[in-house]
Amino acid sequence: MSGNGSSEPIIICENVNKWYGNFHALKDVSLRVKRGEVVVICGPSGSGKSTFIRTINRLEEHQEGRIIVDGIEMTNDIRNIDAIRREVGMVFQQFNLFPHLTVLQNITLAPIWVRKKTRKEAEAKAFELLERVGIREQAYKYPGQLSGGQQQRVAIARALAMEPRIMLFDEPTSALDPEMVKEVLDVMKTLARSGMTMLCVTHEMGFAREVADRIVFMDQGQIVEEGTPDQFFTNPRNERTKLFLSQIL
Amino acid sequence: MATEVSRPTSRRAPRQQIGLIEWLRKNLFSTWYNVIITVVLLYVIVQTVTSFVSWMVTAPGWPAAFTNIKLLLTWTYPVDQLWRPQAAMALVMLLLGLSSGLWGGIVRMVALGAAVISVALGFVAFTFPDLPGQTSLPGWLFMFICAVLLVGGDQLARLVGNKLRWPLIIAWLLAYPAVILILRGGIGLPVVETKLWGGLTLTLILAVSGIVLSFPLGVLLALGRRSSLPVIRTFCVLYIELIRGVPLVTVLFMGALLLPLFLPGGESIDALVRAVIAVTLFSAAYLAENVRGGLQSIPKGQVEAARALGLNVVQTTLLITLPQALRAVVPVLVGQFIALFKDTSLVVIIGLVDLLGAAQNIVGQPEWLGTPGGVWRETFLVIAAIYWVFSFTMSRISKRIEDQIARSRH
Ligand SMILES: Nc1ncnc2c1ncn2[C@@H]1O[C@H](COP(=O)(O)OP(=O)(O)O)[C@@H](O)[C@H]1O
Ligand SMILES: [Mg+2]
Numbered sequence: 179m180s181g182n183g184s185s186e187p188i189i190i191c192e193n194v195n196k197w198y199g200n201f202h203a204l205k206d207v208s209l210r211v212k213r214g215e216v217v218v219i220c221g222p223s224g225s226g227k228s229t230f231i232r233t234i235n236r237l238e239e240h241q242e243g244r245i246i247v248d249g250i251e252m253t254n255d256i257r258n259i260d261a262i263r264r265e266v267g268m269v270f271q272q273f274n275l276f277p278h279l280t281v282l283q284n285i286t287l288a289p290i291w292v293r294k295k296t297r298k299e300a301e302a303k304a305f306e307l308l309e310r311v312g313i314r315e316q317a318y319k320y321p322g323q324l325s326g327g328q329q330q331r332v333a334i335a336r337a338l339a340m341e342p343r344i345m346l347f348d349e350p351t352s353a354l355d356p357e358m359v360k361e362v363l364d365v366m367k368t369l370a371r372s373g374m375t376m377l378c379v380t381h382e383m384g385f386a387r388e389v390a391d392r393i394v395f396m397d398q399g400q401i402v403e404e405g406t407p408d409q410f411f412t413n414p415r416n417e418r419t420k421l422f423l424s425q426i427l
Numbered sequence: 428m429a430t431e432v433s434r435p436t437s438r439r440a441p442r443q444q445i446g447l448i449e450w451l452r453k454n455l456f457s458t459w460y461n462v463i464i465t466v467v468l469l470y471v472i473v474q475t476v477t478s479f480v481s482w483m484v485t486a487p488g489w490p491a492a493f494t495n496i497k498l499l500l501t502w503t504y505p506v507d508q509l510w511r512p513q514a515a516m517a518l519v520m521l522l523l524g525l526s527s528g529l530w531g532g533i534v535r536m537v538a539l540g541a542a543v544i545s546v547a548l549g550f551v552a553f554t555f556p557d558l559p560g561q562t563s564l565p566g567w568l569f570m571f572i573c574a575v576l577l578v579g580g581d582q583l584a585r586l587v588g589n590k591l592r593w594p595l596i597i598a599w600l601l602a603y604p605a606v607i608l609i610l611r612g613g614i615g616l617p618v619v620e621t622k623l624w625g626g627l628t629l630t631l632i633l634a635v636s637g638i639v640l641s642f643p644l645g646v647l648l649a650l651g652r653r654s655s656l657p658v659i660r661t662f663c664v665l666y667i668e669l670i671r672g673v674p675l676v677t678v679l680f681m682g683a684l685l686l687p688l689f690l691p692g693g694e695s696i697d698a699l700v701r702a703v704i705a706v707t708l709f710s711a712a713y714l715a716e717n718v719r720g721g722l723q724s725i726p727k728g729q730v731e732a733a734r735a736l737g738l739n740v741v742q743t744t745l746l747i748t749l750p751q752a753l754r755a756v757v758p759v760l761v762g763q764f765i766a767l768f769k770d771t772s773l774v775v776i777i778g779l780v781d782l783l784g785a786a787q788n789i790v791g792q793p794e795w796l797g798t799p800g801g802v803w804r805e806t807f808l809v810i811a812a813i814y815w816v817f818s819f820t821m822s823r824i825s826k827r828i829e830d831q832i833a834r835s836r837h
Contacts, residue, residue: 237731263737274732277836278751287746288736322836333732340736 188213188344188375194233194243196226203229204240205399213343216376218386221396222422227379230396231346234377235266248343264292267337271349273329275321275336281308282317285336293340300339307335311365327358331365338369345369347378381426387411395419488795488802492809495789496555496566499810502625502780504610508617509563512628515606520545520573522598524580529591533827537820538577544816545574603639607632621699625780627813629699633771633781634817637706638764644707645714646753650744652719663715670712675770678709683777702774710767717759721752754832761825765818786810 189211196204203226211217219227232238233245236252236259245252247262276284285307286300295303308314311331313324321329330350337345347366351359363385370376370389380386386393386407393410395403395418403416411427414420445453455465492499501512520541527538549570557565564572584591610628612618624632651663670678682705687696725748733743753760772783780788789795790803 235735237735260737260739263735266735268732268735270728270732272726272728274726274728276729276732276747276751278754278832288738291742291746292737320835336736 186213187211188248189234189377190244190246191234192244194230194240194245196229196233196238196240196242203399204233206243207396207399207401208243209394209401209404211344211375211377214373214375215391216370216374216378216389217392217394218390219377219379219394219396220381220383220386220422221402225396226399227396228348229399231268231348231377231379234344234346235263235268237268264340265342266344266346267340267342268346269330269333269337269348269350271352273321273326273333273353275329275333277321280318280320281313281324281332284321284332285339288336289339303339304335307338308332310338310368311335312361325358326354327361330354330358330362334362334365334369344375344377347376347380349379349381351380351382383411383427395422397422486805487798488800488805491789491792491795491798491802492786492806493551493554494556495785495792496552497558498626498789499782499785499813500627502629502785503623504625504628505619505623506558507562508612508619509558509561511609511612511616511619513563513569515609517569517573517576518605518609519602520576521580522595522602524577525584525591525595526580526599527577528581528584528586529589529595532831533824535581536827537824538581540820542574542577545570545577549574603635621697624699626785627782629774629779630768630771630782632699633702633706633774634764634768636703637710637767637771640703640707641710641714641767644711646718646749648711648715649718649722649752650749652715653722667712667715670709671716675706675709675773676776679705679773679777681705682708698777698779702777702779706767706771706774710763713763714760717756717763718752720759721754721756722748724755725751754828757828757832758825761821761828765821768817768821769814782810782813 187210189209191207191209194204194207195202207226207230209217219231221227229238233240233252234247240252248265250258250261250265252258252262275281276287279287282301282304285304286297289295289300289303290297293300305314305317308317311334313328313331316324316328316332321332324332334345334350350366351362354362359382363382366376366378366385367389378385378390390407392404393407394401395410395414395416397418403410403414403419410419411423414423456462497506497509501509504512523534523538523541527535549567552566552570555566563569584595608614609616610619610624610632611621648663648667651659652667654660654663679702682701683698686701686704690696729747729751730743733747738746772781774781775784775787786806786809790801790806795802
C-alpha cells in the first residue's frame with residue numbers, strides 16, 4: 179500500500195465533538211491519518227460522515243476537541259483556517275462548480291486569487307490537470323455543458339490546482355449516473371496511487387478494497403470500527419458494521 | 428486567442444416548413460367560429476390602423492414638436508452654448524462606436540441602431556429651423572456626424588483591437604464626469620446653471636445618474652441586509668423597507684423640500700442634484716431587494732466550494748456569489764431601470780422641466796391656440812416615441828444578456 183513518507187500524522191483529530199443545537203452530531207471522534215494514507219469513511223446516512231470531514235477544513239465548526247492539520251492547529255484564528263484550507267482540497271457530492279465560469283476559469287480562479295500565480299502559470303497547470311483527468315478538450319466549456327462525470331473530474335482538477343497535501347472527498351460519485359461512476363473512481367485511484375493523502379466518504383466498496391489503507395465506519399456520530407480493508411470486509415467485529423455491510427454488499 | 432472554442436451552436440430545432448395557406452387554415456380558419464373571430468378582428472385592426480395612419484398624415488400639430496425641437500432636447504440651455512450638449516453627445520457616440528468594434532454583440536446592435544436613427548433624424552432635421560445666435564452645428568449635420576462617429580469608431584476599434592480595451596473602459600468611467608463638466612462648465616468654460624437644463628438632456632442625465640449611482644448602492648444594501656453584523660443588517664432593512672413603503676413622489680418632495688432643512692447649507696444644493704439623490708435613494712432600495720433575491724438563489728455549495736478553495740469572504744462575494752446573483756436578476760434589473768427612466772418624468776412636480784415637462788410647455792404655447800384640436804396629441808406621440816426608443820433598447824439589451832447566460836447553461 180501507499181503509506182509511505184514520514185510517519186508523523188498529517189491529520190490529527192482528538193475527541194472532536196460537535197452539536198447542532200441540542201443534536202450531538204459528532205461524539206468524541208478521534209482519527210490520525212498518516213502522510214500518503216488513503217482512508218475511506220463509510221456508514222449509514224446521517225451518521226455524521228460529512229459533518230466530520232467538513233470540520234477538517236472548517237466548513238463546519240467543532241465545539242470540543244482538537245484538529246491539527248499538517249502541524250497547524252485549527253483555531254478561530256482566520257489565518258490558521260486559511261492556512262489549513264490552502265493545504266486541503268475538497269470535492270463535493272454536488273460538484274459545486276461555478277456555473278458562470280468556464281472549466282478553465284473554474285480551475286485557475288483560486289490559484290490566481292489565493293496563490294497569486296500569474297494567469298499564464300495557472301492556465302498551464304490547469305491544462306496539465308485537465309489532461310490528467312482526461313478532459314482537456316472541454317477547457318472552454320461551461321460546467322452546465324458537461325456530463326456529471328466530467329463535471330466531477332473538473333471539480334477534482336480544480337481542487338488539485340491549489341496543490342493541496344490532503345484531499346477530502348464527500349460522496350463524490352453519489353450524484354452520478356451509474357455509467358459515469360467509473361471515470362471518476364479511476365481518477366481517484368490514480369490520485370491515491372500517486373501518494374496523495376485522501377479522506378474519502380464513499381460507499382464504493384470496490385474502490386475501498388482496491389486503494390484504501392484503512393476503512394473507518396461511523397454510526398450515530400461515532401467512529402464505531404476501523405481497520406484495513408481485509409479486516410473490515412472479512413472480519414467485522416461490530417454488530418452495526420456487520421448489519422451495514424450486509425445491506426450494501 | 429483560443430477562448431471561443433466549442434461553444435454550442437444554435438440549439439433550436441429545425442422549424443418545420445409549412446406553406447402560408449396551410450398555416451392560415453390551421454391557425455385562423457380551422458372552425459366556423461374561428462373564421463368569424465378572424466374576420467371581425469381583421470376588420471377592427473384594419474379600421475384602426477387606417478384611421479390612425481390617415482390621422483397621422485393629416486394631423487396639423489406636427490410642427491409644434493419639430494419647430495420646438497430645441498426645447499424638447501435641451502429646454503432653456505443657452506442657444507450660444509448648444510455646441511456643448513453636442514460635444515457631450517459626440518463623445519458618447521464615439522465611445523459607443525469604439526465599444527461596438529471592440530466587443531461586438533449587443534453593443535454593436537445598439538451602435539448600429541443609434542447610427543441608423545441618427546441618419547434618419549439627420550434627414551428629418553433638414554426641416555428644422557436655425558436658431559438665432561446658434562454657435563453649434565446645424566442639427567442635420569450633427570446627426571450625420573454622430574453616425575460617422577459610430578461607424579468610424581467601430582471600424583477603428585476593429586483595426587486597433589484588444590489594445591484598446593483598458594483605455595476604453597477608463598474612458599467610459601470618465602465619460603460621466605466629462606459630460607457633466609462639458610454641460611455645466613467651470614474650468615475655462617462659462618458656467619451654465621443646471622436650472623437652465625431640461626428636456627431630453629435632463630431626462631437622460633437623471634436616468635443615467637440614477638442607474639449608475641443606485642446600482643452600487645443597491646448592491647451594498649443587498650449585501651448589508653445579509654450581513655452577520657446586526658447593526659448593518661438592521662440599518663439596511665430599515666432603509667429598504669422605509670423607502671419601499673413610500674411613492675417616488677414623496678421621496679422627490681423630501682429631497683426637494685426636506686433635504687435643505689436638514690443639511691447645513693442645504694438650500695444651496697442644486698435642485699438637479701437633489702432630484703438625482705432622491706431618484707438614486709429610491710431606486711437603490713428596490714435594486715437591493717432584487718439583488719437580494721438573486722443572492723438567495725445561489726446554492727450554499729457555491730460558497731462552500733469557494734471557501735474550501737481558500738477564497739476569503741470578499742473574494743467569494745465578488746467572484747462567486749455576486750456575479751451569479753446579478754446574472755440571475757438581469758431581466759428584473761433592466762425592468763427596474765426602464766421604470767426608473769420613465770419615472771424620472773415625475774421631477775416635473777418639483778419644478779424641473781424634463782422631456783415630458785418640455786412637451787407640456789410646448790403644448791401650451793399661444794401660437795398653437797389656433798390649431799384645431801390643439802397640438803398635444805402630436806407632441807406627446809413624438810416624446811412617447813423618444814421614450815420608447817430608449818426603453819426598447821434597454822429591453823433588447825436585457826434579452827441578449829439573458830440569451831448569452833442561457834447559452835452557457837446548456
Ligand atoms: N446544518 C445542520 N443543522 C442541523 N443538523 C444537521 C446539519 N447538518 C447535518 N445535520 C445533522 O447531523 C447529522 C449528520 O449529518 P451528516 O454529517 O450530513 O451525515 P452523513 O454525511 O453521514 O449522511 C444528521 O442527523 C443531520 O440531520
Ligand atoms: Mg453526507
